[in-house]
Amino acid sequence: MPDDQGRRAPGFSFFGAWAFGVEEALVAPRARLRWWWFLLAVWAASCGPCGFQPEPGVKVVVPAMPTTLDWSHSDPDSWANYPVMLATQRGLTQLGPDHGVEPGLAERWGRVTDGQGRDVYTFHLRRDVRWSNGAPLVARDFVIGWRRALQGRERGEMADLAGAAEALALQERGAPETEVRAALERVGVEAVDAHTLRVTLARPRSYFLARVANVYLFYPAPSADLEGKSDEAVRDYFDRPRDGRPLALGPYRVERWDRAGERVRLVHNPASAFASPLAEGETPAPVITLMKSEIGPALYERGRVDFVFVDSAAALRIHRPDDLRREPLLSTYFLAFNTERAPLDRPEVRRALARALDREALLAGLLPVARPSHVLLPPELPGAATAAEAERLPRYAPEQARAELAGVAGLERPLRLIYRSGDGFVPEVAIAERVAAQLARVGVRVVLEARSDFSAEISRRSAQGPRTYDLYLRRLGADYAHPNTFFTLFEREGNHQTGWETQAGGEPMARFERLLAQGDGAPDEATARASYVQAQEVLVGEQAVIAPLYHPDRYYRARERLRGVDVDPFNFLALRALRLRAVAADAPRAEDAP
Incomplete structure (x- = not known):
């Protein structure tokens, strides 16, 4: 490993072994075999962070380790802290x-x-x-x-x-x-x-x-x-868990936080007033180890861990295991329009493009289950639009779209669609390709561009002023179960990067923000809901700033003996109700693996 000055410190390494002359040495075959067994043993013993280090209890692979255990002093990466906070508080x-x-x-x-x-x-x-x-x-x-x-x-x-x-x-x-x-x-x-x-x-x-x-x-x-x-x-109280601190109210508390090994150990809190009810044959999980590993799916297949997210939509198209579980999220995946760039600076053009999209066909065969939608607010969200209200928003009507787009000046050039590069639980590549194919059927050419710098690219402006993209794909997830959380992104200060604050001199956005203010300050749920429904109609219908496509789900795998482990609707691992159940055949169990 490097020393404090960044130099290579003396010590053993595979490459160092070769440098010391092992490669050239005249070693007998049996001695050479013993040497390689020794190297393998050293490698295995040092492989804690990769997921093979023995740990007690239920083992759960998480996408990231927490950045803090101090729930009052969080940070912009707070999403990584939620699994621990939700289990303990x-x-x-x-x-x-x-x-x-x-x-x-x-x-x-x-x-x-x-x-x-x-x-x-x-x-x-x-x-x-x-x-x-x-x-x-x-x-x-x-x-x-x-x-x-x-x-x-x-x-x-x-x-x-x-x-x-x-x-x-x-x-x-x-x-x-x-x-x-x-x-x-x-x-x-x-x-x-x-x-x-x-x-x-x-x-x-x-x-x-x-x-x-x-x-x-x-x-x-x-x-x-x-x-x-x-x-x-x-x-120190929060950074170095010891002696039962930091205290917890939930069914678990943090016993150990190993930053180098990327492990958090939770232990059962018998003092909690929120213990999950136990059915016959169920017991609390005494220990849970959260770990980060780049090879989580492989560890699960080998019985080394008990829970793993399935973060590859491409993998789900190939293999759908029997223990695959699904959690519908309060989330929406949508197509956004650059409203400052012609011809997308006209709301009637944006509405026509939204009508050209067949959401059912966009998702067909990509996921075990899909929830296509042309509305922003998921139907499970309190205050979501009724079926009659949803009918007022642009939905699939290809013949109408083709007629409305015929002869539109500016559509002679291809539209540039930006999406995030890489594989995730949203099948972005396949959706982008299908969006391009469907728009081609109504005479609109689309050029696809996957970007690792997605956020920077959609905010980049040309020398003339407007942003350089035409369309982008993005997922929006709720922070809490209320319509407000879906609308704040599209306010004047929100990071929507669509430029719609410039439309019609800013009047539509001003009206949208007044409706949000009325909903946020409403004295009762019915009054608030009426305002939010109108706000959605302005954003998705009248101005067609975005075209919602579907409400994503999160997939994961968990051993049969785990009961109550879940992913909450905000896309966070939920351990609050975890129990263990003895089962006759739950092979291979993580603690039984060699």
Whole structure:
């Protein structure tokens, strides 16, 4: 390995063995064989990170290791942290089977509007919830946790709280710590008593209860453990799990975090109030080892691990194993239009292109199951469009599309379609090829371009100003179970890169954002839903900024003895309900493998 100065440190290596003269040495065949067995043994013993190192309990291969165990101080790569956070912590609310909001850490709550027009929630906490050391959950834990989140790397996520804007602005301009601390004291999160939490929002937010269920920045922190500690001591608390810390509320807690070996070991938390009910013959999983490995599917085939994602749509077309499982995601894959570049600067042209796409044919045979769609909001999402409302959006009508596109100036040139390079659980290459073929049938030529720098390419502008692409393909996934999460990408400050804020002098987008504001601030679900339905009609129908294609699913493989292991609708590994069941033939089991 390199030393601190980047030089090659002395020591054994395969190449070093040759350099020392093994290749030229006159070694007897039997001695040479012993030498190669020795090399093989050294290689095998050093292969922990590749997935072969023995680990206890259930072994789960994950796409990435967490970047932190401190759920209040997350970062832009927070998606990698969710499997651990969801297994070890809980929110004030949780989602039911229909993705509706249900009680979580709070057994009930009330909502009123104060004299300043702000939403004020009063949450009554469950009294049977305890941290993994037996200490009771108290309202102060939320106060400390949310104040810490307001100082973390994703503090902007807390902006809906009353007083948060002031605290965030002070930090942005580098105000003295005393000023920042005083502003944090004024933020709208208050412990009325040990089991009553009062939360004041800067303005009504219909999505708030859905957000606190799934966005882990809103989870409580163990105030008794953290208060009074220095910043360095708090970092050490989360970075070096030991002695039962960091504490947990969920059915598991972190026992060990091996960054070099890319392993996280979770152990069962018997103090959790959220233990999954056990059926006859089921037991809790005492240990779960999360590991990253580039050869996860091979390890699963050899019985070395118990769970692995199937991240290759191409592989699914060739082999669909009997233990393959599927989870429908709250997600939409769509075709976007560059609205600043002729002839796509005309909404009637964009609508015609959307009508030229046969979603059923686009997905046929590519996946075990597919959910083609011409709407943005997945039908499983609370507040999604009804069938009658969906009928008003552009859908497959090839003859109408051909007539509308005939003679359109600017379509003589080929349109440039950008998509992400590489293989994933979305069959992007096949969809791109089929989109090009279907548009060719209505007289539109398309040139395909796979890009490893996809995000940079769709934002790149020409010397004349407009972006250089014509079309791009992209997946949008929900962060929480609410329509708002599907629309924020397409706001003026969103990273949609379609240029539609310039259409008709900006009036359509301004109207779209007013509808979102009405939905976000609506006093009840029905009023909010009506606004979101209209917003979808502006985005997908009237302006046709995007053409939704389908709602993706995530595929994975799991041993038969694993019960309750799942992928949640936000595309995160869900271990909260994991149990083990004895089965007669679940071969090969990971711990039985040689």
